[in-house]
Amino acid sequence: MGEVLGTVGIDRSDLATHAILNRPEAANALNFEMLTSLVDVIAAEADSGTRALVLSGSGGGFSAGADFNDLTGGGEDRGFDDAVALAARALTEAPFPVIAAVEGFAFGAGVDLAWSCDAVVLSEDARVGVPSTHLGILYNPESLALLHSRIGDRAWRRIVLLGDELDGTTAFSLGMGEALAPPGRAVAEAMRLASKAAAGTREAVAATKGFSRAIMERTADDPGWQALRMDLLDNPERREAVLERQRGTKGS
Numbered sequence: 059m060g061e062v063l064g065t066v067g068i069d070r071s072d073l074a075t076h077a078i079l080n081r082p083e084a085a086n087a088l089n090f091e092m093l094t095s096l097v098d099v100i101a102a103e104a105d106s107g108t109r110a111l112v113l114s115g116s117g118g119g120f121s122a123g124a125d126f127n128d129l130t131g132g133g134e135d136r137g138f139d140d141a142v143a144l145a146a147r148a149l150t151e152a153p154f155p156v157i158a159a160v161e162g163f164a165f166g167a168g169v170d171l172a173w174s175c176d177a178v179v180l181s182e183d184a185r186v187g188v189p190s191t192h193l194g195i196l197y198n199p200e201s202l203a204l205l206h207s208r209i210g211d212r213a214w215r216r217i218v219l220l221g222d223e224l225d226g227t228t229a230f231s232l233g234m235g236e237a238l239a240p241p242g243r244a245v246a247e248a249m250r251l252a253s254k255a256a257a258g259t260r261e262a263v264a265a266t267k268g269f270s271r272a273i274m275e276r277t278a279d280d281p282g283w284q285a286l287r288m289d290l291l292d293n294p295e296r297r298e299a300v301l302e303r304q305r306g307t308k309g310s
Contacts, residue, residue: 063102064095067116074110074252075103076245082117087125088167093141096171100148109256111152112248113175114159115168120184123166126304131297133288139198142167146174146201150271153264155255159248160184160226161241169217170201173208173234176267177251180235181244184226188218193303194296196287209234 061068067078077099079086086092103111115121124142129135149156149171158172161181169188172178180186188205190197197218206214213232216222230238239247255263290296 063099065089065092066095066099068099070108071249073256074112074249075108076112076114076249077103079113079115079121082115084125085119085122085163086115086117086168087122088142088171089125089128090138090141093145096145097148100152104153107260108154109260110155110157110252112157112159112245112252113149113171114161114245114248117162119162120158120160120164120172121168122163123168123189126300129300129304131300133291135291135300136288139201142170143198143201146170146204149174150204151267153260153267155252155258155263155267157236157248157252157255159244160186160235161244165189170198170205173205176255176270177236177248178234179237179239179244179248179251180226180230181239181241182226183241184229184244185223186217186226186229186234187221187223189221190218191221193299194293195290199284199287 060070062080065080067080069076069078077096079088079092079096081087081089081092100111124138128138155177156175157177157179158175159179160172161184163185164172165185165187166189169186188197202218205218210233213229213234216232217224224232224234226235226238229235237247237251
């Protein structure tokens with residue numbers, strides 16, 4: 059790992075930059091520091107003229123999702139959702155192709171980040187899931203809508219509505235990835251794709267990505283959905299679920 063910005067590592071080559079979520083001791087769980095670091099990395103790479111970026115995790119996994127030590131189980135957790143949405147938007151709006159390499163696992167907010175990238179390479183033995191219904195919440199409506207447009211209805215229902223955990227091969231068969239790699243080879247395949255994508259001009263890539271975002275954005279800002287989301291954030295059962303996850307984290 060060449061450089062480290064906060065909790066994100068950075069390796070650079072001639073055409074592509076490799077950004078690495080770097081909290082292996084916490085399964086790369088996303089906290090405010092890491093989300094801020096990722097936004098800073100994207101901004102710095104945009105300024106430096108990077109032609110393509112690969113995003114992966116350290117320690118054999120992509121990200122276990124939200125760091126429950128940064129959550130309260132109450133409505134104030136909307137601030138964390140907003141931080142995730144900001145990082146996801148930075149990936150989507152980056153003026154260069156961004157390819158996620160998902161090894162090991164990607165859960166919850168980790169899925170949000172990976173599928174905000176322009177392409178996803180899945181390891182055959184990866185595990186992918188969004189356990190929001192098990193935690194008693196309606197996930198951020200904007201994020202849910204964008205994920206639905208990105209992966210399609212069947213996959214969305216499996217991982218979001220049913221709370222199913224998919225292996226990489228199954229997720230790929232449902233259209234959740236642009237490439238499937240043998241275990242341990244997702245980053246190498248993502249770097250290969252990034253090197254090809256880097257051949258595009260920055261202006262054309264930026265314009266095309268902007269148009270893609272315009273297609274994906276629908277009507278997820280209906281105030282009724284946000285009101286329902288806030289009701290669920292303050293639900294006592296949801297608070298207890300978060301506290302239970304915190305106890306499990308501290309006991310491991």
